[in-house]
Amino acid sequence: MNFEAVKAIYLFEMARTRRTLLQSVVSPVISTSLYFIVFGAAVGSRIQQIEGVSYGAFITPGLIMLTLLTQCIGNGSFGIYFPKFTGTIYEILSSPISMTEIVLGYVGAAATKGMMIGLIILGTASLFVDLHIAHPFVMLVFFVLTAVTFSLFGFLIGIWAKDFEQLNLIPMLVIPPLVFLGGSFYSVSMLPPFWQAVSHANPVLYLISGFRWSFFEISEVNPLVSFAIILVFLSVLMGLLLWIFRTGYRLRN
Amino acid sequence: MAPIVSVSNLVKTYGSGFQALKGVSLEIEEGEILALLGPNGAGKTTLISIICGIVNPTSGTVLVNGHDVVRDFRATRAIIGLVPQELTTDQFETVWNTVSFSRGLHGKKANPAHIEKVLRDLSLWDKKDNMLRELSGGMKRRVLIAKALSHEPRILFLDEPTAGVDVNLRKDMWKVVQTLREGGVTIILTTHYIEEAEEIADRVGVIHGGEILLIEEKSALMKTLGRKQLRIELAEPITTLEGGLPPGLEPYRLTLEEAGTRLIYDYDAASGRTGITTLLAAVAEAGLRIKDISTRQSTLEDIFVELVEKRA
Numbered sequence: 278m279n280f281e282a283v284k285a286i287y288l289f290e291m292a293r294t295r296r297t298l299l300q301s302v303v304s305p306v307i308s309t310s311l312y313f314i315v316f317g318a319a320v321g322s323r324i325q326q327i328e329g330v331s332y333g334a335f336i337t338p339g340l341i342m343l344t345l346l347t348q349c350i351g352n353g354s355f356g357i358y359f360p361k362f363t364g365t366i367y368e369i370l371s372s373p374i375s376m377t378e379i380v381l382g383y384v385g386a387a388a389t390k391g392m393m394i395g396l397i398i399l400g401t402a403s404l405f406v407d408l409h410i411a412h413p414f415v416m417l418v419f420f421v422l423t424a425v426t427f428s429l430f431g432f433l434i435g436i437w438a439k440d441f442e443q444l445n446l447i448p449m450l451v452i453p454p455l456v457f458l459g460g461s462f463y464s465v466s467m468l469p470p471f472w473q474a475v476s477h478a479n480p481v482l483y484l485i486s487g488f489r490w491s492f493f494e495i496s497e498v499n500p501l502v503s504f505a506i507i508l509v510f511l512s513v514l515m516g517l518l519l520w521i522f523r524t525g526y527r528l529r530n
Numbered sequence: 531m532a533p534i535v536s537v538s539n540l541v542k543t544y545g546s547g548f549q550a551l552k553g554v555s556l557e558i559e560e561g562e563i564l565a566l567l568g569p570n571g572a573g574k575t576t577l578i579s580i581i582c583g584i585v586n587p588t589s590g591t592v593l594v595n596g597h598d599v600v601r602d603f604r605a606t607r608a609i610i611g612l613v614p615q616e617l618t619t620d621q622f623e624t625v626w627n628t629v630s631f632s633r634g635l636h637g638k639k640a641n642p643a644h645i646e647k648v649l650r651d652l653s654l655w656d657k658k659d660n661m662l663r664e665l666s667g668g669m670k671r672r673v674l675i676a677k678a679l680s681h682e683p684r685i686l687f688l689d690e691p692t693a694g695v696d697v698n699l700r701k702d703m704w705k706v707v708q709t710l711r712e713g714g715v716t717i718i719l720t721t722h723y724i725e726e727a728e729e730i731a732d733r734v735g736v737i738h739g740g741e742i743l744l745i746e747e748k749s750a751l752m753k754t755l756g757r758k759q760l761r762i763e764l765a766e767p768i769t770t771l772e773g774g775l776p777p778g779l780e781p782y783r784l785t786l787e788e789a790g791t792r793l794i795y796d797y798d799a800a801s802g803r804t805g806i807t808t809l810l811a812a813v814a815e816a817g818l819r820i821k822d823i824s825t826r827q828s829t830l831e832d833i834f835v836e837l838v839e840k841r842a
Contacts, residue, residue, distance in 0.1 A: 279604070285634025289623075296622060364618030368677065371582040372635040373607040529586045 282374040286382025313405040328495040333406035338489040339461025345395045350448045352387035353431020376522040387428035416491035426511045455481040533557035540590035550576040552740040565727030566720045568737035574720040582612045611683030615690040617670045621663035629676045636681035648679045688719040724831040758799040759826045765819035776816035
């Protein structure tokens with residue numbers, strides 16, 4: 278194991294985050310506050326409670342997931358795409374490091390940054406609503422697993438993307454609808470039966486539901502099912518990654 | 531002694547169907563400086579990229595220090611430094627950080643003293659805290675060299691190192707190359723500038739159309755392929771003589787230039803009998819007055835052009 282190389286990549290990526298601190302930290306805080314003002318104060322005042330939880334508190338886990346997913350995919354994809362774009366990838370490819378170590382460095386840094394911002398959102402939310410986390414350990418497991426899984430997803434997008442348009446395609450076009458329709462801002466049980474059925478085909482629903490359960494012990498689906506869904510998604514990504522390792526797809530060809 | 535790099539039957543066909551290498555075999559001895567010459571698109575960069583692990587080969591093998599570059603990539607890449615042709619840098623990093631990053635990537639513990647030495651040798655020390663985007667093209671080239679030397683490689687690849695580089699950097703660079711060589715580092719460089727190969731290389735390889743046309747000791751190459759020319763400048767043009775060349779000069783297959791005032795004699799400098807003495811005697815006998823005499827040796831460039839043209 279080439280720990281020095283993993284460390285070098287990890288610190289390099291974290292340094293990039295430091296350089297853009299204002300944009301990375303301040304902007305999610307502002308957008309979260311806006312969500313709380315619009316949904317929590319304006320809309321929330323007309324929605325009493327959902328399963329005994331105030332509306333403002335109810336949307337918090339969804340908001341954290343929204344940020345976590347977007348940030349992790351964004352960081353994971355950009356981290357590996359950028360060196361491909363500028364050509365500095367030559368150095369990574371000619372270094373004595375395995376693909377596993379490359380992934381550890383890039384995905385580790387992307388997940389770290391995503392989680393940092395997730396925690397900031399949690400902190401911001403606690404200023405607006407009274408939060409109580411029923412199962413902190415379960416919450417942490419969902420939090421970390423989601424961060425790692427979606428950073429890895431981002432990494433794969435970054436390897437696949439041939440230009441900036443492809444790079445942004447999934448984060449911009451696919452993730453927001455999945456998150457918004459995954460019950461971030463409402464309980465799926467409020468929907469007509471047909472749309473309830475459709476929502477259950479959305480993997481993000483399971484993430485948000487499981488994560489919300491760790492806060493309030495209320496969920497759309499059994500938290501164990503949520504946990505299983507993340508593991509399945511993670512395994513699929515690992516499989517893709519293995520295939521990339523073996524073929525050198527879009528890296529060494 | 532086993533060669534430090536051993537390439538056998540290397541083939542690379544890109545996804546587009548373009549065959550960049552058509553079965554290249556080549557051995558590089560430890561401590562030598564090998565210059566690879568060839569026109570654009572000859573396959574030089576593909577060959578280097580495969581040895582360094584950036585591109586997967588289609589077939590064939592490459593051994594570096596006895597290890598396979600695909601299977602034992604850790605062992606091979608750890609001892610190789612690469613200076614790429616393109617000026618690719620992380621614009622927002624500082625010189626110090628980017629060079630230290632390269633050392634880390636190669637699995638070596640931080641060593642500020644070594645990094646300082648490399649930066650000083652390349653006249654980059656006073657720029658160590660500058661961001662890369664603030665540097666000129668020549669300075670960026672130095673940074674790329676510093677990155678390649680950051681992990682103390684035993685083999686250094688320089689892909690077109692002097693393209694677009696000023697005289698000062700060239701001098702600095704060859705000084706660094708000379709020091710590395712004295713330290714036993716093997717150096718492989720590709721270049722268009724044939725004078726460069728002529729000046730510093732021990733061996734020269736010519737690659738064209740994905741094939742190695744030849745690879746030889748530079749001095750042997752110059753000797754076997756290098757012909758010499760004797761130029762005799764005449765006081766009066768020879769055209770005034772009737773019937774062209776005087777009969778005594780016919781066996782020498784001379785050519786006339788400069789309106790008959792220059793005689794050109796091609797000879798083999800390596801052979802024991804060059805024929806110069808008898809030719810000069812024959813010139814005197816023919817009653818021609820000699821104004822000046824010079825000789826000219828063919829350069830690597832002449833050899834190269836001749837080789838490539840023969841193939842075309």
